Amino acid sequence: MANGRMTLSKRGEEILHQVMIELDMKEKRPNALRIAFAKGLREYNGVPEKKERKASKFVIPSGVIAKGEEYLLFKHLIINKVGKSLDGKEIDEFMLLFIEEGLEIMEQEISSMSNLDNYLLTLASKHK
Numbered sequence: 001m002a003n004g005r006m007t008l009s010k011r012g013e014e015i016l017h018q019v020m021i022e023l024d025m026k027e028k029r030p031n032a033l034r035i036a037f038a039k040g041l042r043e044y045n046g047v048p049e050k051k052e053r054k055a056s057k058f059v060i061p062s063g064v065i066a067k068g069e070e071y072l073l074f075k076h077l078i079i080n081k082v083g084k085s086l087d088g089k090e091i092d093e094f095m096l097l098f099i100e101e102g103l104e105i106m107e108q109e110i111s112s113m114s115n116l117d118n119y120l121l122t123l124a125s126k127h128k
Helices: 010-022 029-043 069-082 088-111 119-126
Strands: 006-009 055-060
Touching: 006 010, 006 088, 010 029, 010 055, 010 088, 010 119, 029 069, 029 088, 069 088, 088 119
Parallel strands: none
Antiparallel strands: 006 055
C-alpha cells in the first residue's frame, strides 16, 4: 500500500520551492512534501475543503509521501481527522488537501519571520 499519484496545484508548487529553499532541502522534495503533509494534518483546524486550484505539471509520484506501514499510519490519521471511513482514492485526495494546506501554513510562517530567523529551527522549536 502506498499513496497514489497526486497533482500539486501551481500555487502549491510555488510554495513548495520556497519551503525547500528555506529548509535548505533543494534536492529533498519528498521530505519537504512530508513535512507539509504533517503540518497540514496537525495544524489545519477542521477538515480541508476542496478548492478550485490550477493544476501544475508537477505530479507527486506514487509512494513518495508514504508506503507500507507508514501509509497505514497516515491513512488512519486522516480517517481520524475526517471522522469517517474513506477509500483509497479519498485518502489520496485528503492527503493532497493536507499537503496544500500545510504548504500555505508554512508560507505564512516563513513570511512572518525576519531575515535572521531559520525556518528549520522555528519548526523544531515549535513542535517539541
